[in-house]
Amino acid sequence: MSRHRIEMTINSRPHAGDVEARVSLSDFLRDDAGYTGVHIGCEHGVCGACTVIVDGKAVRSCLMLAVQADGAQVTTAEGLAAPDGTLHPVQQVMLDEHALQCGFCTPGVVMTLAALTNDDKKPSEAQLLAALSGHICRCTGYQGIRRAAKKLAGAAGGKS
Amino acid sequence: MSAVPATAPEIVPEPDPDTGAGRYIGKRVRRKEDPRLLTGRGQFVDDIVVPGMMHVAFARSAIARGTILSINTVGAREVPGVHAVYTQKDLARFKVDMMNFFFVLPEVEITPLANGRVAHVGEPVALVIADSRHIAEDGASLVEVEYAEEDPVVTIADARRGPPVHPGTENNIAAQMGEEAIDESLDAQLKRAPHLITHKVVHQRISQSPMETRGIVATRDGTEELTLYITCQSPHVVARWTSLALGLPQTAIRVIAKDVGGAFGLKNHPWKEEVAVILAALEFGRPLKWIEDRYENLIAANQAREAEMVLKVAFDANGKLIASHGDYSCNNGAYPQLVDCNIAVQMFLWAAYKMPVYGFLARGWYTNTVGLAAYRGPWAMESLIRETALDVAARRIGIDPIEIRRRNLVTLKDQPTTSCMGIPLEDITPAECLDKLLENFDIAAFRQNQKAARKKGRYLGLGIAAYVEPTGAAGSIVTMTGELAQVHIEPTGKVTATMSTHSQGHGTATTMAQIIADRLGVAYEDVTVFEGDSSRGGFSPGAAGSRQGVIAGGAAIMAGDLLAAKVKQLAGHLQGARPEDIRIEDGMVHVEGAPEKSRSLRSIAEIAYGEPDRLPPGFEAGLEAQYRYQPPPMTLTSAANACVVEVDAETGFVKILRWISSEDCGTAINPAVVEGQIAGGLAQAIGMVLLEEMAFDARGNPTAATFKDYLLPAISDIPDFEFVHAGTPSKSVGGMRGVGEGGAIIGPPTLVNAIADALAPFGEVPVNLPLTPAKLLSVIEGRTIAGAGSAKLTGERA
Numbered sequence: 001m002s003r004h005r006i007e008m009t010i011n012s013r014p015h016a017g018d019v020e021a022r023v024s025l026s027d028f029l030r031d032d033a034g035y036t037g038v039h040i041g042c043e044h045g046v047c048g049a050c051t052v053i054v055d056g057k058a059v060r061s062c063l064m065l066a067v068q069a070d071g072a073q074v075t076t077a078e079g080l081a082a083p084d085g086t087l088h089p090v091q092q093v094m095l096d097e098h099a100l101q102c103g104f105c106t107p108g109v110v111m112t113l114a115a116l117t118n119d120d121k122k123p124s125e126a127q128l129l130a131a132l133s134g135h136i137c138r139c140t141g142y143q144g145i146r147r148a149a150k151k152l153a154g155a156a157g158g159k160s
Numbered sequence: 161m162s163a164v165p166a167t168a169p170e171i172v173p174e175p176d177p178d179t180g181a182g183r184y185i186g187k188r189v190r191r192k193e194d195p196r197l198l199t200g201r202g203q204f205v206d207d208i209v210v211p212g213m214m215h216v217a218f219a220r221s222a223i224a225r226g227t228i229l230s231i232n233t234v235g236a237r238e239v240p241g242v243h244a245v246y247t248q249k250d251l252a253r254f255k256v257d258m259m260n261f262f263f264v265l266p267e268v269e270i271t272p273l274a275n276g277r278v279a280h281v282g283e284p285v286a287l288v289i290a291d292s293r294h295i296a297e298d299g300a301s302l303v304e305v306e307y308a309e310e311d312p313v314v315t316i317a318d319a320r321r322g323p324p325v326h327p328g329t330e331n332n333i334a335a336q337m338g339e340e341a342i343d344e345s346l347d348a349q350l351k352r353a354p355h356l357i358t359h360k361v362v363h364q365r366i367s368q369s370p371m372e373t374r375g376i377v378a379t380r381d382g383t384e385e386l387t388l389y390i391t392c393q394s395p396h397v398v399a400r401w402t403s404l405a406l407g408l409p410q411t412a413i414r415v416i417a418k419d420v421g422g423a424f425g426l427k428n429h430p431w432k433e434e435v436a437v438i439l440a441a442l443e444f445g446r447p448l449k450w451i452e453d454r455y456e457n458l459i460a461a462n463q464a465r466e467a468e469m470v471l472k473v474a475f476d477a478n479g480k481l482i483a484s485h486g487d488y489s490c491n492n493g494a495y496p497q498l499v500d501c502n503i504a505v506q507m508f509l510w511a512a513y514k515m516p517v518y519g520f521l522a523r524g525w526y527t528n529t530v531g532l533a534a535y536r537g538p539w540a541m542e543s544l545i546r547e548t549a550l551d552v553a554a555r556r557i558g559i560d561p562i563e564i565r566r567r568n569l570v571t572l573k574d575q576p577t578t579s580c581m582g583i584p585l586e587d588i589t590p591a592e593c594l595d596k597l598l599e600n601f602d603i604a605a606f607r608q609n610q611k612a613a614r615k616k617g618r619y620l621g622l623g624i625a626a627y628v629e630p631t632g633a634a635g636s637i638v639t640m641t642g643e644l645a646q647v648h649i650e651p652t653g654k655v656t657a658t659m660s661t662h663s664q665g666h667g668t669a670t671t672m673a674q675i676i677a678d679r680l681g682v683a684y685e686d687v688t689v690f691e692g693d694s695s696r697g698g699f700s701p702g703a704a705g706s707r708q709g710v711i712a713g714g715a716a717i718m719a720g721d722l723l724a725a726k727v728k729q730l731a732g733h734l735q736g737a738r739p740e741d742i743r744i745e746d747g748m749v750h751v752e753g754a755p756e757k758s759r760s761l762r763s764i765a766e767i768a769y770g771e772p773d774r775l776p777p778g779f780e781a782g783l784e785a786q787y788r789y790q791p792p793p794m795t796l797t798s799a800a801n802a803c804v805v806e807v808d809a810e811t812g813f814v815k816i817l818r819w820i821s822s823e824d825c826g827t828a829i830n831p832a833v834v835e836g837q838i839a840g841g842l843a844q845a846i847g848m849v850l851l852e853e854m855a856f857d858a859r860g861n862p863t864a865a866t867f868k869d870y871l872l873p874a875i876s877d878i879p880d881f882e883f884v885h886a887g888t889p890s891k892s893v894g895g896m897r898g899v900g901e902g903g904a905i906i907g908p909p910t911l912v913n914a915i916a917d918a919l920a921p922f923g924e925v926p927v928n929l930p931l932t933p934a935k936l937l938s939v940i941e942g943r944t945i946a947g948a949g950s951a952k953l954t955g956e957r958a
Contacts (some may be wrong), residue, residue, distance in 0.1 A: 002816070003563055007238075012549040015561050020294070021831070022294065023294075026198055030206075030207075034688075035200065036200070036204075036206070036207035037199070037200015037202070038200070039204070039371075039372070039421070040206070041373075041454065042867050043372045043453060043454060044454065044866050044867065044868070046866070046867035046868060047371065047454075047867060049371060055786070061367065065304065077198070077199055077200030078200040078201070080199070081199050087195070087198065087199070087720030091195075091198040091199065091842070093196055095190055095194045095195065095198060096641060096831070098188070098190075098191065098832040098836055099664070100194060100197055100198070100665075101422075101665030101667065101836055101840065102371065102372070102419070102420060102421045102422045102664050103193065103194070103196075103197025103198075103202050103421070103665065104202075104204065104368070104370075104371040104372045104419075104422060104909030105371045105421075106197050106198060107198075107200045108198075110198060128743050129875060131874050132872045132875045133876045134874075135870050136867065136874065137372065137873070137874065137875075138369055138370060138371050138422050138424070138840075138844070139371075139665045139836075139840045140836055140839060140840055140843075141836075141839030141840045141841075141842055141881065141903075142843065142875040143835070143836070143839045143878075143880065143881060144832075144836070144840075144876075145875060146875060146880065148815060150756030151598070
């Protein structure tokens with residue numbers, strides 16, 4: 001198994017690693033970089049729990065190899081809130097709307113909503129709900145997640 | 161509507177102008193758990209890293225039944241980075257009692273790893289220890305096992321006639337209760353009734369599918385101390401179970417589970433893999449981590465629900481119930497966590513209805529499939545078969561489905577009474593929940609729309625269901641105890657509470673803090689609740705049987721009141737006032753009529769802890785109280801639900817247009833948490849009725865091994881739920897009733913009834929879950945599709 005030297009920016013901090021070619025980005029972020037907010041729910045791209053933002057786009061980190069993210073800007077749930085602890089607008093809306101229970105799928109949901117609303121993008125409610133259909137939540141019956149999406153639709157998001 | 165009842169038993173927290181109590185109970189307070197979970201700072205089991213930790217992967221059986229002829233681990237051991245490969249022989253020196261949730265030993269042999277035979281596909285055969293999970297899996301793939309394969313017993317039908325799954329047993333009956341032959345007088349009543357309905361339900365097998373799979377980190381500390389990080393429903397149960405199973409003193413075992421990514425009955429106690437990892441950690445002497453992957457979870461984690469039942473129901477000419485008989489069978493698989501014929505199905509089948517007499521036969525069957533475990537509302541078949549049978553009867557007799565329920569439901573006026581199976585009923589409200597439901601739904605308007613739509617070839621349906629559910633059970637089963645609250649006003653004036661509860665998303669750190677803040681007169685922000693560690697608090701089964709809000713809520717009230725009384729005694733002593741003239745509000749301690757004497761709770765606490773000379777005679781230093789609340793044996797929750805669907809006659813697809821839940825959970829500590837529990841259960845119900853199916857082929861191979869085959873409901877499958885709360889206080893302290901499981905129990909019949917109503921012009925819809933488009937098309941097109949009506953239906957996913 002070949003090993004590769006990679007460098008990426010994770011949550012605004014540089015991170016270098018030496019990884020086997022087969023290591024997924026999700027495993028790299030969790031095990032090498034220590035961002036355990038990246039949750040692994042299925043490892044086959046269905047549940048969405050491992051979603052992170054890579055170069056501005058929501059990505060299932062279980063379906064991307066770490067070597068493919070060499071040189072990328074990566075944001076995980078740990079990197080969304082402001083340095084003073086102020087929650088990202090998506091996190092705040094999710095909190096206000098009781099959009100989570102066990103919290104395992106939550107970081108993935110947050111990252112998808114953040115990717116779609118960051119940089120003052122104003123997606124429609126339908127666009128947000130369509131994107132959320134790629135996230136499985138076994139606890140909430142999606143009621144709070146849908147309320148959060150409705151609040152975020154057309155609203156200015158945070159900065160990426 | 162007010163979630164806090166106006167009339168209440170003596171200790172129900174009502175808004176109190178003097179103490180400020182009631183400021184938080186009944187409010188949609190933001191959850192304390194959420195900020196850490198939203199920012200990726202939760203602590204799930206795979207987030208735990210221990211120095212020296214190694215990783216485990218399992219080699220699993222590829223066949224459903226057979227004898228192991230040989231296991232060759234040489235190839236696995238030669239992989240660089242693999243440190244050990246264990247089979248059952250290597251772990252046999254540990255005599256492990258693989259007990260059930262009630263700490264009772266199984267009647268058949270269950271070992272952590274396969275002991276000479278395998279009994280289902282996915283059974284763990286060998287365990288590989290390596291530097292990383294990748295390497296452990298490399299090793300596991302090289303474990304060579306030679307089997308003498310046998311024909312497996314897969315379905316309940318197979319089990320009835322097939323050879324015993326477990327050597328040395330006479331047949332495949334794992335558990336049986338009731339009468340094998342129907343009672344003669346009951347039979348006669350059924351036969352001479354004006355209307356007799358014979359109704360069959362086939363329920364598919366369900367994978368609980370928590371988003372966090374099973375997992376454990378086991379570390380041996382010293383000669384007999386163990387620390388376990390495990391995703392579970394109660395660290396106290398895991399500690400007690402492991403202590404009993406391994407014969408270790410419980411104090412030597414510490415179990416930690418801070419955040420758990422859902423459980424739903426799967427994670428009640430350790431099972432084969434977790435136990436194998438614990439033993440391997442003891443044997444190998446290094447901390448070991450095993451995190452189940454989704455493939456393992458779908459094929460090898462215990463599953464739930466697979467059952468079939470035939471219910472006979474006799475009615476008089478007016479649609480009133482006369483008598484009933486049920487014949488129930490469920491698939492226990494090979495290694496059930498609880499050998500079960502599910503007696504609760506029989507006990508609660510007619511509990512909410514005026515049914516004079518009921519007889520039954522209930523059996524659980526061993527098969528060569530992965531074993532049975534709990535799943536949210538394990539006895540839910542009772543509501544599914546009863547409520548769907550009532551709709552069939554209503555159509556047959558020609559009366560309205562609401563009317564048939566009104567004629568037979570037990571109302572508040574009928575109580576106290578006792579059900580035909582001996583369940584005492586004092587304050588159930590399914591009929592009242594139905595009335596409240598109908599205040600929010602215009603039946604006549606719907607029927608008009610339905611009629612008009614049918615003329616245009618659109619098929620709308622309305623489903624109604626009602627039920628009662630046992631919650632908050634304590635005192636009849638060894639595991640089901642009361643709950644403990646330990647509350648401290650710290651010397652800082654802030655409040656900490658250690659609870660015996662455990663949350664897998666239930667929000668107990670929030671709801672318990674709401675209660676304690678109200679009872680003590682402090683700010684919600686100043687209360688922190690700790691749980692999730694067996695070294696704190698005391699025993700409780702945690703999340704099992706919709707019980708924590710009911711019982712731990714009562715404990716929090718009682719402990720909070722004890723502590724408030726202590727503050728009042730001390731403050732009165734210090735201020736020269738009577739305790740009854742002291743009130744605590746927002747962290748300040750006031751003397752009635754003497755505003756100049758107000759002082760902070762912190763200053764009182766500092767004296768309580770640090771200045772023993774200033775305490776009243778006999779006053780125990782500190783400001784701490786604890787209470788273990790033993791509730792009534794059982795608290796019943798009632799509900800009625802309605803949903804409206806449209807079934808596309810061209811495609812067989814079901815679209816849910818509206819869903820109303822009308823439930824009576826008594827005092828709602830936090831309506832957002834209550835509604836979250838109900839909504840989650842309803843979503844799982846929709847999955848069970850329309851999507852989810854864990855099936856097996858004839859060789860016992862699971863046909864769903866990914867979330868591409870095991871279809872979980874997505875946001876696009878779940879409608880907005882509307883909630884109506886009744887708020888009849890229970891007899892439990894605080895007046896709460898459990899809501900954890902209800903949605904998963906009442907949801908399936910509500911949806912099935914709606915689909916059956918929509919397709920009534922085409923004939924009855926066989927209740928053979930899931931109701932896939934192909935099955936519904938077979939009703940619409942009046943043809944029998946291959947396999948429809950068989951529990952082994954596979955390969956017809958939409």
